[in-house]
Amino acid sequence: QQQVKQSPQSLIVQKGGISIINCAYENTAFDYFPWYQQFPGKGPALLIAIRPDVSEKKEGRFTISFNKSAKQFSLHIMDSQPGDSATYFCASRSGAGSYQLTFGKGTKLSVIP
Amino acid sequence: DVKVTQSSRYLVKRTGEKVFLECVQDMDHENMFWYRQDPGLGLRLIYFSYDVKMKEKGDIPEGYSVSREKKERFSLILESASTNQTSMYLCASSFFGQPQHFGDGTRLSIL
Numbered sequence: 439q440q441q442v443k444q445s446p447q448s449l450i451v452q453k454g455g456i457s458i459i460n461c462a463y464e465n466t467a468f469d470y471f472p473w474y475q476q477f478p479g480k481g482p483a484l485l486i487a488i489r490p491d492v493s494e495k496k497e498g499r500f501t502i503s504f505n506k507s508a509k510q511f512s513l514h515i516m517d518s519q520p521g522d523s524a525t526y527f528c529a530s531r532s533g534a535g536s537y538q539l540t541f542g543k544g545t546k547l548s549v550i551p
Numbered sequence: 552d553v554k555v556t557q558s559s560r561y562l563v564k565r566t567g568e569k570v571f572l573e574c575v576q577d578m579d580h581e582n583m584f585w586y587r588q589d590p591g592l593g594l595r596l597i598y599f600s601y602d603v604k605m606k607e608k609g610d611i612p613e614g615y616s617v618s619r620e621k622k623e624r625f626s627l628i629l630e631s632a633s634t635n636q637t638s639m640y641l642c643a644s645s646f647f648g649q650p651q652h653f654g655d656g657t658r659l660s661i662l
Binding site: 444470472479480481482483484527529531536537538539541542543544 | 555582584591592593594595596599601607609610641643648649650651652653654655656
């Protein structure tokens with residue numbers, strides 16, 4: 439099965455710092471890379487997504503960096519806040535028109551004051 | 552505000568029982584999904600549906616079936632519940648493509 443490897447498993451960052459979560463994929467046919475944010479007791483919510491024709495996408499304090507040659511992408515959270523404490527999942531779509539997403543195993547982020 | 556509603560937050564059933572998990576969306580979305588979430592394993596797709604009465608198997612369909620008789624409702628059925636089906640179950644929907652909106656999940660325990 440095609441995999442998406444996510445790291446780290448958990449992350450502790452001080453308030454105001456930068457949180458960085460990394461994902462690596464194997465299948466070069468993957469063509470869409472979303473990130474989901476999940477708070478305890480809630481379902482995941484789509485946070486931000488990127489397609490492989492761009493190297494970076496920014497929405498507020500959240501940025502995805504994409505390296506097609508290395509088959510890696512990462513989520514950067516600038517000026518991290520305690521309210522950002524959640525579990526983050528990266529995912530990859532297996533080709534245009536596909537409904538299938540392959541998810542990473544998640545990163546639990548804790549932002550401490 | 553968009554809403555995906557799962558009928559139960561917590562459910563306890565016994566092995567061998569037939570279990571129904573219900574999901575309703577109010578966004579007139581074409582696509583609906585059932586995922587299973589286990590610690591350290593992320594989210595795994597069980598089934599999805601792209602139209603009424605249409606369904607496709609996901610990565611782990613064994614032991615499950617689904618029903619979509621109306622556009623807004625997607626049901627997950629455990630034909631004969633087993634202890635290895637104890638998990639968090641998440642329903643999701645989207646207008647097109649991959650899931651956009653998730654419900655808050657049903658934590659199912661099989662004893």
